[in-house]
Amino acid sequence: MLENRIRNKTLQNKIMSADEAALLIKDGMNVGTSGFTPSGYPKAVPLALAKRVETTGEKIKIGLFTGASVGDELDGSLSRSKIIRKRLPYQTNESLRKYINDGECEYLDMHLSHVPQYAQYGFLGKLDLAIIEAVGITEEGGIIPSTSIGCSPTFIKIAEKVIVEINTSQPLELEGMADIYIPNDPPHRKPIPITKVNDKIGTPYIPCDVNKIAAIVVTDIKDNVRPLAPIDDISKTISGHLIDFLEHEVKVGRLPKTLFPLQSGVGSVANAVLGGLLESSFENLLCYTEVIQDSMLDLLDSGKALFASGTSITPSEEGLIRFKENINFYKDKIILRPQEISNHPEIIRRLGIIAINTAIEADIYGNINSTNIMGTRMMNGIGGSGDFTRNAYISIFTTPSTAKNGDISSIVPMVAHHDHTEHDVMVLITEQGVADLRGLSPKERAKLIINNCAHPTYQPMLKDYFERAQKSKFKHTPHMLSEALSWHDQFIKNGTMKRLP
Amino acid sequence: MLENRIRNKTLQNKIMSADEAALLIKDGMNVGTSGFTPSGYPKAVPLALAKRVETTGEKIKIGLFTGASVGDELDGSLSRSKIIRKRLPYQTNESLRKYINDGECEYLDMHLSHVPQYAQYGFLGKLDLAIIEAVGITEEGGIIPSTSIGCSPTFIKIAEKVIVEINTSQPLELEGMADIYIPNDPPHRKPIPITKVNDKIGTPYIPCDVNKIAAIVVTDIKDNVRPLAPIDDISKTISGHLIDFLEHEVKVGRLPKTLFPLQSGVGSVANAVLGGLLESSFENLLCYTEVIQDSMLDLLDSGKALFASGTSITPSEEGLIRFKENINFYKDKIILRPQEISNHPEIIRRLGIIAINTAIEADIYGNINSTNIMGTRMMNGIGGSGDFTRNAYISIFTTPSTAKNGDISSIVPMVAHHDHTEHDVMVLITEQGVADLRGLSPKERAKLIINNCAHPTYQPMLKDYFERAQKSKFKHTPHMLSEALSWHDQFIKNGTMKRLP
């Protein structure tokens, strides 16, 4: 069994327990791991490290770099044991989120396409150790990644030592789905030769100097995938508006009937959108995205979508069974790439991606907050939303028009944190409707967003703000700075953005 | 003489006066012109139009699209005559700026690399007319651009009709300096085959269907270039810090001794920076930028720089004489490209550009305002700063630490408008010093920016804000929303950000 997985004989003597491997992690180190939106991340070694620190009371603080979000075995256990000193570039774990917002760890919220190149350029400091989940190691020491690629190729390349977690719960049939390509550094960079979603340009394994492999740990802990919430009515309405918008673009000749390759973000609305496409009239869809979830498998199964390129596959329990049973069907239709490539501006602009991401809030001028609730509390992070939004053919943001039972308006005078600016956002969609911001000035955008996207409860308040702001001396981006963030401030103090009696 | 300039014989009968050509401009049209940071823009036709409207009282309102900023003959005269209804993507003209801030025209402040593709995709509406300054027209009708390329290739491609202004004050020797390449539309886009700053990939003229040429106007009005202010001490100090920073990067091995290709923004600090490089120890520099000014000619003359690629050349009166006298020397060392290429994310990331741009203000977390003074008043626009910053190898912003005789701190708790977010800004430099933000969390950045970049007058106030903000419940991006914009608000009300007695 294991010979299938660890094919390089000289590496057999590197097999050890997770407890032993975890001893390689020392205080002050920077550790880079596999894992993307939580799949394909190492589990046994971080769990062993947390257990040890909790038992011995040893002081270990590390910088933890990943592809994107990882499961509780890694982010949860290491933050509860206060082992994470610095963390980048994205997370969705409840314990870690609390740890960050309590000010206990330094969190860098980075564009996902930037991570590999910053690491490679030496901008993030020395990488001492990489911990990579794999389904196998080739004869030459090449690492066959499991369900995500993320930053693993770069982390393996630059780390001093590598720990491989061979996860036997991950099907070996994943072999062949990865396409590993690492760009040269300037001044030796060449065009990345992808011109179609399904172009393969690299190797099916991650090259690795065998001498760097310091430990191999065999485990069968499953990816701790999050169950997707059932699709609610608001998400369904948003998805309907989005599909109407896309159909209109086809009708006026700005998009072909097959659309252009789709990127779809994370979260419940994003899931509903893919569900909506399943019932739409579009055919022969292509996806060039980050995460491949069950709804994407549905699109492939039904023939609606022909191909999906991503950097991680995150099926549910049920989805994983389906995936394994039909692995040869999917192998022709899915490529997993490093996030440097899945999120690369060069490819995104070349392919003409339609980018669909979820906002926490938007303002009347079209700026988007994706990350900091009330301007201060980190939710997840910007993820790949900036990589895609800035370079897309059409960049779309969706959000329900209210949150917290209507006490929060997701359309505000000024967002309390800016992740995507007015220069980058083309279309905003809520359950109320669509605002197509292309070609519009700030004031034209404000009228459309207030009329089409804001909730009726907050529409009069937004109109009032906008009208009074226009009486100020300077009328390019009319604002009253003393009131611009007062909606948030009032929510913090009184628990509602509604006008107080 | 003119046969040299208008080589296609069939076009001779299209020659007419500016007054006659201006009659082609009708109310409601969208008009795209040549011109970039003010050079190479049409002059005679807009002047004729403005004169007519002022004489006849005719109502003409147009959408005016350009490459970037243009001279007073175009932006100034058309805004004083209230002819501009909508304007994009960048401007620096005083009359137009007032017209925008008075709310008399809708201004779209766009990333320069986005303009050609949005226009081409139909996102900006129909383009009725292109007005292009040229030094000549080839036998086949190809238009030989003058001192800027900007969006001219795309505007010519998509406009229904084209007016060519042959400007005899522009040297015909410019022929051969342009390299015109227009990417296909998705799904037929290919890699843009530039891997070196001096790669030529296109034609020296802009292809144009001769039947579209509706008028040719001959003029000799000179580019209305702005004289550069003499370099002041603060700019010199900033330039010194920047060069120290770059030297340090070379020393630690993160940059080669020749650096990587430089992009340098507009304004007085940007000018000082190029001047500083002239006296630095760096050799064999390359520039991949937008505007080539006198200081760039100095770098080429001295042999410090080997090559400069841009989209416009804006020499002073004196510079133009030097340029003409040594045209063959410069022809080997300068390429002018369409702004879609000079500012393309694909090329910027591939070449590993060092991007240096000027901010109006920065905040303690590293966000940058480049456009809206006090959040509401448009200065110029984002220009190419976002195209370069987001995709650079290293992205640097410079700003004096104070403005308006010290009554404004350019380092504030929260910028009043966001153009470049915390995710994109790597290094901030004021005359006080350098903050290298790479790899730092928001709180780490705040400490460094306050300590290294803020003016001593404002340091205690910023520290006080930051310390009190950290006492709030959520500590990822500590802010007190009721105070975050209060510095600006106080300046508007009392004319100073200083603590009031």
Ligand SMILES: CC(C)(COP(=O)(O)OP(=O)(O)OC[C@H]1O[C@@H](n2cnc3c(N)ncnc32)[C@H](O)[C@@H]1OP(=O)(O)O)[C@@H](O)C(=O)NCCC(=O)NCCS
């Ligand atoms: C924005 C994002 C958090 C939305 O996710 P989602 O699952 O659709 O959102 P939810 O409706 O469950 O909201 C998440 C939380 O934010 C809160 N929230 C939503 N809108 C809010 C608003 N306007 N103000 C304050 N809080 C808000 C919700 O109440 C909820 O809080 P809770 O966890 O305390 O209940 C998510 O899409 C994201 O992280 N985006 C950024 C990264 C990204 O776009 N990635 C895509 C490419 S990687």
Ligand SMILES: CC(C)(COP(=O)(O)OP(=O)(O)OC[C@H]1O[C@@H](n2cnc3c(N)ncnc32)[C@H](O)[C@@H]1OP(=O)(O)O)[C@@H](O)C(=O)NCCC(=O)NCCS
């Ligand atoms: C930011 C920018 C305006 C600075 O230009 P500059 O010539 O170096 O700046 P100046 O010091 O002359 O300042 C310009 C004005 O802004 C004002 N200003 C500067 N800093 C300010 C601040 N923090 N708050 C308020 N006003 C400020 C100045 O007082 C001056 O006003 P005035 O015209 O009323 O005197 C300019 O670089 C720009 O337009 N940048 C954005 C586009 C860009 O980066 N392009 C590069 C690639 S195209």
